[in-house]
Amino acid sequence: MRSIKSLILGLVPTLASAGTLAPRQSSGITVDLSRTYQTMDGFGTSEAFQRAVTMQRLSEEEQRKFLDLMFSMDKGAGLSILRNGIGSSPDMRDDHMVSIQPKNPGGPKATPQYVWDKSDNGQVWVSREAVHTYGVKTIYANAWSAPGYMKTNGNDANGGSLCGVSGASCSSGDWKQAFADYLVQYIKFYAAENITVTHLGFLNEPDYTTSYASMRSSGTQAADFIKVLRPTLDRNDLSNVIINCCDTMGWSTMNSMLSQMRSVESMVGVTTGHSYTSGPTSQLSTKAKSWMTEAADNNGAWTSAWYSNGGAGEGFTWANNIYSAIASGNVSAYLYWIGGQDRPSNTNSKMIRVVNKKVDPSKRLWAMGNWSRFVRPGAVRVGTSGSGLRTTAFRNVDGTVSIQVINSGGATTVSITLNNAGGLTVGSATAWVTDNTRDLTEIGAKVDASGRVTGSVPQRSMVTFVLKPGEKK
Ligand SMILES: *[C@@H]1O[C@H](CO)[C@@H](O)[C@H](O)[C@H]1NC(C)=O
Numbered sequence: 001m002r003s004i005k006s007l008i009l010g011l012v013p014t015l016a017s018a019g020t021l022a023p024r025q026s027s028g029i030t031v032d033l034s035r036t037y038q039t040m041d042g043f044g045t046s047e048a049f050q051r052a053v054t055m056q057r058l059s060e061e062e063q064r065k066f067l068d069l070m071f072s073m074d075k076g077a078g079l080s081i082l083r084n085g086i087g088s089s090p091d092m093r094d095d096h097m098v099s100i101q102p103k104n105p106g107g108p109k110a111t112p113q114y115v116w117d118k119s120d121n122g123q124v125w126v127s128r129e130a131v132h133t134y135g136v137k138t139i140y141a142n143a144w145s146a147p148g149y150m151k152t153n154g155n156d157a158n159g160g161s162l163c164g165v166s167g168a169s170c171s172s173g174d175w176k177q178a179f180a181d182y183l184v185q186y187i188k189f190y191a192a193e194n195i196t197v198t199h200l201g202f203l204n205e206p207d208y209t210t211s212y213a214s215m216r217s218s219g220t221q222a223a224d225f226i227k228v229l230r231p232t233l234d235r236n237d238l239s240n241v242i243i244n245c246c247d248t249m250g251w252s253t254m255n256s257m258l259s260q261m262r263s264v265e266s267m268v269g270v271t272t273g274h275s276y277t278s279g280p281t282s283q284l285s286t287k288a289k290s291w292m293t294e295a296a297d298n299n300g301a302w303t304s305a306w307y308s309n310g311g312a313g314e315g316f317t318w319a320n321n322i323y324s325a326i327a328s329g330n331v332s333a334y335l336y337w338i339g340g341q342d343r344p345s346n347t348n349s350k351m352i353r354v355v356n357k358k359v360d361p362s363k364r365l366w367a368m369g370n371w372s373r374f375v376r377p378g379a380v381r382v383g384t385s386g387s388g389l390r391t392t393a394f395r396n397v398d399g400t401v402s403i404q405v406i407n408s409g410g411a412t413t414v415s416i417t418l419n420n421a422g423g424l425t426v427g428s429a430t431a432w433v434t435d436n437t438r439d440l441t442e443i444g445a446k447v448d449a450s451g452r453v454t455g456s457v458p459q460r461s462m463v464t465f466v467l468k469p470g471e472k473k
């Protein structure tokens with residue numbers, strides 16, 4: 001326990017640091033286009049657990065504002081990934097996600113009795129808008145659990161395991177194939193709505209038992225199921241669907257699961273982990289792509305600040321969290337837990353809240369946008385060096401090079417040089433700043449005769465420079 005005195009003393013540096021910081025020396029940043037890292041799939045969020053249903057209750061005008069904030073490239077964050085929850089519940093009580101087969105058809109070998117309500121807990125609406133209005137290409141469908149009748153505990157909540165994986169035998173039999181068929185049917189229902197599910201996950205936080213949909217799994221048990229799931233997808237002309245695994249509660253837990261999953265390494269397209277019990281501060285021990293598929297400030301009271309004292313819900317904190325996940329965790333995607341919701345909870349678990357039936361975005365959404373709008377799917381991260389600032393750079397598919405500079409200190413200027421550009425010259429450059437007072441305001445960036453780009457980076461800001469190619473030399 002800290003004494004009251006030390007608590008008060010502990011506050012002093014925070015208060016002092018809220019003011020103007022001493023300017024720092026200007027620094028050079030070298031972007032090395034020949035040093036390449038991960039290819040990006042994008043940035044995203046989820047409307048699972050009936051959050052989509054709550055947004056559908058708003059007026060059409062507010063629904064559009066919400067969708068624009070999420071996916072629009074000029075009015076919003078330009079998110080490029082949507083993570084949907086595959087329901088496992090027999091009903092839609094509270095925020096339960098109803099299953100496409102709410103009742104046991106009579107055992108794993110019985111003819112399935114699927115039902116499709118064309119809403120899927122509101123997620124068909126969001127997915128259709130994302131894909132057809134805004135051009136989102138990546139839909140990640142993720143089951144939190146199998147339906148209860150397929151599990152050792154007979155309940156889709158409170159843990160339990162899938163009947164038929166190692167160490168989980170049930171008197172009702174082996175449900176692995178039935179669950180794989182179920183997931184395939186879910187993808188087919190979406191296909192019938194003209195929505196292509198690109199990624200499929202069958203676990204969410206398998207290292208955690210809780211009172212909502214949850215299913216335990218070790219790496220060995222996940223591998224047992226993947227050996228059934230992959231061929232089932234392939235037999236159903238779904239060989240393009242990528243298997244994601246395992247959405248562990250913490251990032252480092254994923255490494256222990258992976259150590260038991262070497263036999264299915266070639267079948268898992270994307271390794272996924274969350275940020276709750278440990279964050280993505282180092283890369284996972286896999287050759288597959290990695291996505292950070294869930295993070296949020298689930299406890300702090302709602303804030304829409306960019307920077308006030310470095311709190312867990314502030315925009316600048318999230319700009320930095322995303323930076324670490326990309327630069328240190330080697331992630332190809334970063335997903336915040338919830339996009340928008342109209343529920344009584346007043347925490348930062350979502351990026352957009354609803355007040356008096358109107359949508360209200362936080363700076364967490366804009367922090368995501370400051371990455372998502374400039375680092376598009378397919379962008380390849382390239383090397384940066386030379387400054388004391390947190391920097392990343394990407395070569396986008398359209399040929400632009402975008403450079404993110406996060407400055408936790410005093411105001412400074414940077415000069416950016418491209419190395420090993422293979423004859424590419426800088427035709428023009430722009431920069432946008434986000435800080436306490438500015439919201440992605442365009443600020444000048446200069447290009448000199450040698451192609452060097454200079455611009456200023458205010459204190460505690462995130463500045464994105466976008467370099468458009470000119471003539472080839
Ligand atoms: C399905 O989606 C594609 C891509 O957006 C679109 O071109 C096509 O018209 C849609 N088909 C139907 C039947 O809605």
Ligand SMILES: *[C@@H]1O[C@H](CO)[C@@H](O)[C@H](O)[C@H]1NC(C)=O
Pocket residue numbers: 037038039283287288289290330332
């Ligand atoms: C980063 O991830 C990619 C897959 O996206 C992988 O090929 C690469 O080896 C990883 N980087 C390092 C340094 O391991």
Ligand SMILES: *[C@@H]1O[C@H](CO)[C@@H](O)[C@H](O)[C@H]1NC(C)=O
Pocket residue numbers: 076077306315363365366367368369370373434435438439440
């Ligand atoms: C970057 O963040 C600011 C808020 O701090 C926001 O106003 C701006 O629109 C964001 N930019 C993008 C591209 O999302």
